[in-house]
Amino acid sequence: MNKKSETLFVSDLHLDDSRPTITSLFLDFLQGSARQAEALYILGDLFEVWIGDDDSSTPNPEVISGLHQLTRSGTPVYLMHGNRDFLMGHEFSSSSGCTLISDPTIIDLYGTPTLLMHGDTLCTDDKDYIEFRAMVRNPDWKKEFLGKPLQERKDIAKRLRNESKTSTQNKSIETMDVNQKSVEQVLKEYRAQHMIHGHTHRPDTHKFILNTKPAQRIVLGDWYRNGSVLRCTQMECRLETLNPNTARP
Ligand code: MN
Numbered sequence: 702m703n704k705k706s707e708t709l710f711v712s713d714l715h716l717d718d719s720r721p722t723i724t725s726l727f728l729d730f731l732q733g734s735a736r737q738a739e740a741l742y743i744l745g746d747l748f749e750v751w752i753g754d755d756d757s758s759t760p761n762p763e764v765i766s767g768l769h770q771l772t773r774s775g776t777p778v779y780l781m782h783g784n785r786d787f788l789m790g791h792e793f794s795s796s797s798g799c800t801l802i803s804d805p806t807i808i809d810l811y812g813t814p815t816l817l818m819h820g821d822t823l824c825t826d827d828k829d830y831i832e833f834r835a836m837v838r839n840p841d842w843k844k845e846f847l848g849k850p851l852q853e854r855k856d857i858a859k860r861l862r863n864e865s866k867t868s869t870q871n872k873s874i875e876t877m878d879v880n881q882k883s884v885e886q887v888l889k890e891y892r893a894q895h896m897i898h899g900h901t902h903r904p905d906t907h908k909f910i911l912n913t914k915p916a917q918r919i920v921l922g923d924w925y926r927n928g929s930v931l932r933c934t935q936m937e938c939r940l941e942t943l944n945p946n947t948a949r950p
Contacts, residue, residue: 704776708810709735710742710931712819712899713923715785717749718759726928726945731767734930738776744899744921745783745804745819750862752854753847754792765797772798781806783900784821787838788847807891811935816893820900820920823879823887829868877901884918885911897921897931897938904929904940 716724735741748761772778780799782789794801805818825831836842846854869877878901888896894916904922908915919938922929928943 704739705737706811706934707738708740708742708933709738710744710817710897710921710933711924711929712744712781712783712921713746713902713929714743715746715749715924716760716764720925721760722945723924723928724760724764726943727924728763728767730928730930730943731771735771735776736774741771741776741778742802742817742897743778743780743799744817744897745781745821746785746899747780747783748786748789750858751786751788751793752858753788753851754790754796756851756854765793768797768799779806781817781819783819784834788843805887805891807893810895810933813895814891814893815895815897816888816891818887818896818898820879820898823883823898824877824900825880825883826876826878827872833865878903879918881909885916888916895919899923906938906940 711730714723714727716727747764768778778797778799779802780789780794780797781802781804789801791801793799802817804822805816807814807816809815821830821834837846846857849857879898884896888894888911894911894914896916896918898918899921901920902923902925903920905920907918907920909918910916919931919940921931922940922942927945930941930943932939932941
């Protein structure tokens with residue numbers, strides 16, 4: 702079967718056993734339009750939380766199996782860590798068939814160099830978060846955490862989540878959005894004019910001028926109530942909403 706000349710991007714699905722409808726919507730998407738795509742990029746926070754590849758709680762096994770079926774059907778899936786699921790490791794990638802990519806990664810999107818990121822590292826006004834991120838992304842911290850029994854990891858993740866909820870309530874919307882200077886800095890560093898990221902849950906296309914040339918930042922949406930997919934072809938990139946109530950024929 703010939704794949705359509707279309708590349709798909711999603712992020713911030715936050716898959717979790719509390720929202721089975723969204724898990725089904727994603728599994729349908731994997732069996733539906735993703736099959737026809739040239740490639741699927743998942744730019745972080747596929748899962749609400751990931752505490753180790755040995756955690757087989759719902760919905761992890763069915764998501765792994767859905768991804769595996771897609772990759773086996775011939776659509777490559779590239780997966781970037783988000784701030785919730787940065788502990789996805791080699792076992793996850795081999796059982797799902799996904800290729801882990803680093804943040805940032807630059808790709809050639811139909812001739813346009815495009816920088817892919819999760820987006821959390823662009824939120825540089827949130828100093829507490831940047832500090833927290835440095836702690837948990839440290840290889841020693843990760844190794845120590847992953848060495849703990851599953852239940853203990855679950856408890857720690859829950860505690861960290863609650864602490865984060867409390868602290869984000871006290872932060873302004875501006876603090877938690879991306880910093881434009883940081884956006885421009887990383888684009889310059891990678892000599893790119895185009896960027897796609899998630900994390901902020903504010904789907905939009907931002908156009909601006911960088912180095913006297915047009916630049917563009919596309920923000921992917923979350924999958925809390927609906928699905929959000931960016932479809933890119935040679936001609937254009939389009940943000941689309943998937944409605945869980947529209948059953949697939
Ligand atoms: Mn995120």
